[in-house]
Amino acid sequence: MMVHSGTLVLLVAVSCTIFRTEAKGCSGSSCGGKCDCSGVKGEKGERGFPGLQGNMGFPGMQGNEGPAGPMGPKGEYGE
Numbered sequence: 001m002m003v004h005s006g007t008l009v010l011l012v013a014v015s016c017t018i019f020r021t022e023a024k025g026c027s028g029s030s031c032g033g034k035c036d037c038s039g040v041k042g043e044k045g046e047r048g049f050p051g052l053q054g055n056m057g058f059p060g061m062q063g064n065e066g067p068a069g070p071m072g073p074k075g076e077y078g079e
Helices: 003-023
Strands: none
Touching: none
16 A cells, blocks of 8 residues: 555656646746747647547437337237
């Protein structure tokens, strides 16, 4: 358990350090928080994966069920 809590503390410390470094380099509202140390807007990052598209429902789950079908013919043992 000590390894996991130590790793968590390290990750939080690194995250805070990175956040503070980025915040210091930005000046003015035109950068929108994405400037490097010289105040010039940084390059755009790589695009992520496109979202899943199309029908994500399960078959038979779209809309209400239709009316019941007609009864079949009675067999020789039917009532």
